[in-house]
Amino acid sequence: MAIKLQILTDDPKEIELIKRYWAVDESGQYLEKVSALGGIIEMAQGVTLASFIRQRCNAFDENQVCTSCAKLIEIKNRSEAKKVPARSTKLCTTCQNDQDAIAFEAEKAKAAELERQLIEYARKQSSRTVDYSEIPDNQVLLLLALDRAITPRLTNGGFTLGDCRGLAPRYVGDFVMQLREAGLILDDPSKARPGTYYWEGDEIWMLRDQVVYRLVPDAASRSAGEVIRSLLDRVYTNAEGLFNLWLDYSVADVMRYLANQCDLYHHDLSGQELEEIKSTMRSALETYSVSQLWSVVWKVVRDAASLANREYYNRPKAAATIPGKIRRNLEKVQRESIELKAWSRPDQHPVGTLGMVLGEILGVDENSSGHMVSSLVNWLTGQGCSPSAGAELDEPIRELMTIALARDVSSSVMLRFAELIRAGHDVSSAIEEIGETLRS
Incomplete structure (x- = not known):
């Protein structure tokens, strides 16, 4: 050497x-x-x-x-x-210095190009407007809830995802992105912290939590405050959009409770397992209430915790059973017409401003079943008032009551009908099940 x-x-x-x-x-x-x-x-x-x-x-x-x-x-x-x-x-030192100088110049050029593109992007964004009288009903409720969550930032300046935590119990970013994708809010690079936007390969990327958003200006040149006040007088007509928004929010409410319970018992669920549970819960919410599904979560998570202590089991294996246990539990409830218990909202689990707005507009809360919410939405939008809606049930109800009176079981039939409705069945399915029982 x-x-x-x-x-x-x-x-x-x-x-x-x-x-x-x-x-x-x-x-x-x-x-x-x-x-x-x-x-x-x-x-x-x-x-x-x-x-x-x-x-x-x-x-x-x-x-x-x-x-x-x-x-x-x-x-x-x-x-x-x-x-x-x-x-x-x-x-060597000389070649390394030369290489560093080339890299530095390349980074300078990229930074200059990034700034140029962001300025152009901001210019195009600033020219956009929205006719707020034409936006769908579900977006109206989202905007009202967002305004309540971040007042006065929505109508006076910009806001970040972190400012919106009070919007919903979970998946706040997804709700905000619904508004961004609909073109109702836009990101404002001029107000973002340095480093929010950066190059990755040949594309501009962003740190989502640092992006600053603002409301898109009104096509009629009204102020943002006037726009929000005008939305309060909205006449709602889109039953499907409103019901889907309730489902989105209710899934978030259920999944927040699941996360709390899993944290309590140290269950770690994968992203795929959580998506599976979300899908199951969204389907179940078309029938049951949020509070009823909380009781299902409570039972299943505790069963998994007990399973983890058994021989040949461990906590990851036990946690992996949770998605299947939830699905099988709900299948049994549906098959045997079991009435689910309703759990009270935990003190550390707030409603969220979207839940509050849904409650004020639709008269629903965590105890409202999916069937009930669907009926309320149809009534609010005028879609439950059509003559055909009640006419379809006239004949089945008449047949059911005729059989009940002939057999002198009308009291039993009414009690069973109330039991099925509380269990989450809609009127049509409850009548059909009782009728099949009487005819068998």
Whole structure:
């Protein structure tokens, strides 16, 4: 091993120390230990021997050459030296500086291009407008709920996803993205913190939690406050949109409770398992209430916790059973017409402003079944008032009551009907089930 030295000091003692530090024998072993050299020259407190020597000498390893120009590689301490010639993966100082300068210029060019594109993007965004009298009913409720969650940021300035935490118990970002994708809110790069937007490959990416959003201006040039006030007088007509929004919110309400219960018992569910449960719950909410599904979650999570303590089981295996247990539990409830219990809302589990707005407009809460919400939405939008809606039930009801009176079981029939409705059945399915029982 040979080290070529470029000494930068004229002090004889320092030169002697440098040579002794780098001196090696024929086998490449250093002749003196670092600990033995430490007291030769007095150094300032906190200064190491390696850094002291590095300030007074440049050392080049003759066994390592630059991959670009074949010059010797500079080393900073003994551990970087090679005993035999080896292919280096490093550049010499000059080539590294040149490469760093090229990279710096490239980053500068990218930053300039990013700024140019963001300015152009902001210019296009600022020219957009929306006719708020034409937006769908579900987006109206979302805007009213968002305004309540972040007042006055929606109508006076910008806001981030972090500002919207009060909107819903869970999946707040998804609700906000519904408005962004609908073109009702836009992101404002001019108000975002530095570093929010960046290059990844050849595309502009963003840190979603740092993006600043604002309401798109009104096509009629009304202020944002006037727009929100006008939405309060909305006449609702889209039953499907309103019911789907209730489902979105209710899924978030159920999944927040699931997350709390899983945290309590240290169950860790994968993203795929959570998506499976979300799908199951959304389907179940078309029939049952949020509070009833909380009771299902409570039971299943505790069953999994008990399972985790059994022989040949562990917590990850037990947690993996939760999606299937929820699905089978609901299948049994439906098949056997079991009346689900309703759980009360936990103190640490707030409603969210979207739930409050849905409650005020539809008269629903966590105890409202999917069937009930569907009926209320149809009534609110005028779709439950058509003559055909009641006419379809006239004949089945007449037949059912005729049989009940003939057999003198009308009281039993009415009690069973109320039981099925409480269990989440709609009127039509409840009548059909009782009729089949009476005819069997």
